[in-house]
Amino acid sequence: MSFWDIIWYIIVCFAFIAYLMLLFSIIGDLFRNEKSSGWVKAIWIVFLIFLPFISALVYLIVNGDAMTKRSVRAAQHMRDQQDEYIKHVAGGKSPADHIADAKALLDNGTITEAEFQALKAKALA
Structure with missing residues (x-):
């Protein structure tokens, strides 16, 4: 070939x-x-x-x-x-939805205020 x-x-x-x-x-x-x-x-x-x-x-x-x-x-x-x-x-989800979910967890006593503030800061970042 x-x-x-x-x-x-x-x-x-x-x-x-x-x-x-x-x-x-x-x-x-x-x-x-x-x-x-x-x-x-x-x-x-x-x-x-x-x-x-x-x-x-x-x-x-x-x-x-x-x-x-x-x-x-x-x-x-x-x-x-x-x-x-x-x-x-x-x-x-929007940041407001994340904050609302975190607030519901705070109201139920699942998370502390410090954890709520951390989640809120993370959602707004």
């Missing part, structure tokens, strides 16, 4: 992997598209199977902008859900 055969093999493998990534991106976008009916999605899938390169290029030309917008919207939705989860787990 010569050097150029190895280079050609690497180029072909790269192109094949890039095409697979493009194909999975298009299929993912097809199923993320709420405006298209099931029949339209099925037709696109059939064309992607039987005329893969031409239908991939046509899909990118026709739906390129909408594909980007759906991808950005999905990423933003995922980021919002992650932020909401982090706030929920981290106890996204």
